[in-house]
Amino acid sequence: MNILITGGTGFIGLPLTQSLMREHNVIVWCRRPERVAAGATAVTSLDDIGDTTIDAVINLAGEGIADSRWSASRKAAIRDSRLGTTAALGAWLATRPQPPSVFISGSAIGFYGLESGDAPVTEADGGDDSFSSVLCRDWEQTAREACPAGTRLCLLRTGIVLGDGGALAKMRLPFSLGLGGPVGSGAQWMPWIHLDDIVSLIQFLLDDERASGPINATAPKPVSNREFAAALGRVLKRPAFLPMPAFAVKALFGQMGDELLLRGRKVLPATATALGFNFAFETLEAALQDVLRR
Template identity: 40%
Template sequence: MKVLIAGGSGFIGRSLIDRLVQAGHTAVILTRRPAMTDIPPNPSIRSLHWDARSVGEWWQVVNDTDAIINLAGEAIAAKRWTVAQKDRISTSRIDATRTVVRAIEKATRKPKVLISASGIGYYGDVREGDLDESSPHGDDFFARLSLQWESEALRAEKHAVRVVTLRTGIVLHPGGGAMKKFHLPFKFFVGGPLGPGTQWMSWIHREDAIRAMLFALENQSLSGPLNITAPYPVTMREFCRTLGSALRRPSWIPVPGFALRLVLGEMADVVLKGQRAVPRRLLQAGFSFKFPQLEQAMSDLMS
């Protein structure tokens, strides 16, 4: 299969591309960089330049593409959330998704499937109860963004393209994402839960996240939203306790929510809010998790 990956140069994309190539597929990365010089030379991987906002010459590759995976968007926790940064977080996702769908519209031969990123933030801040793909969306910044992000992707259905939106939880791997940020304070013996500790964290081992994406790619009966989360979410307190014990460090210095808000501003919501998402549709479709429990995942990730 030839797979086009928008935003394939990031934390999830790089690992996904490795796995696609191992499975015998070829990957074309859409990147804003003039050239991707940091990918190992491989005849199965190439990169094309785009600006993530307009349909340039690159669109022609869509005629020759079996599947598109869209991961592009401004990093969420890289900078303080000023009004301008929040706007970049939203606009980059909406524009990139709209641009991918416009390229599909233009292509004379359409891809069979579009797999497009979203997040469990879709559900908003929910303290109690399991959230599956039929649960309603929330009404905060992320929930509204995810709703719009998904509806841009779903426009490709008009062109008989199967669309899957990935409501991904916190992807765990020491190479990046949330774990890289949590790791440092624990390493220096000052780790502990952020905020009340009772907020839910819907996490997933990166390997399972990639396996679930390949499952969605190949399983033609799947369309619509998919929760990409492990079946057993944990509270923030439990997450920190498990991380501490995998690192042989105590989890003992809680950081109160007000202090986080002082330091991080509104971005603190990323860790202070939570939801208990469950991968109902993946399990119903027969997906089996390699790391369903956090302890197994942590001990693998730390080994």
């Protein structure tokens, strides 16, 4: 297949590109071609693709959501980078004589909003008016509009991806110094997924024609923030008892801290499981052991 990827230089997109290249021809639409995996084709404009038929599109591009406080301009950059890239893909796809067979577009578990509690959340659940929920809803709607008629659409509601980088890179130093611990009450859920599993899941969705609509990209056994902190402490062999109070999170990170660090719902991968996807890493401890050993 000829596969077009946006976000192919990122934490998920780079290993995904490298894995797909074993069987497919991968084209990465990006701003910084020097960061594209060797062997993939980098294009900085969709016009550079020319007449090549694209069989599948994977759309992951977007400004980092947890990189800094959410000022008005930061929120606009987070939204515009996702909605703008997706709409541009749609406009380009509409000009193609042959549509791709599948379009996999990013979203996140932020879709499900801020409600607290332990009720399991599946793809059938809705969201609320929080920034993350509206962002994901609008990103998914833009993908629906961008997806050509007859193309299968998968909307990937991704949890916290555990790999060498991403969220774990930010937690590693304080936990390694023995300064880690639960955030706020610690009761908020942290649905996670190993980087290898999200790469495999995207490949599974490319191939399995039964897959369409929203798909939670999270491991089958989500944990609370308190359990996450304890597991990370155990794997690093460090104490992890130092709590970070909610008021400190809000003072340091503002709305971003409130939505991303103090809240979280118990998201389950109902659709991936029903389709028979096998997670290589079902438990957090096994995932952390693997990532931190590498």
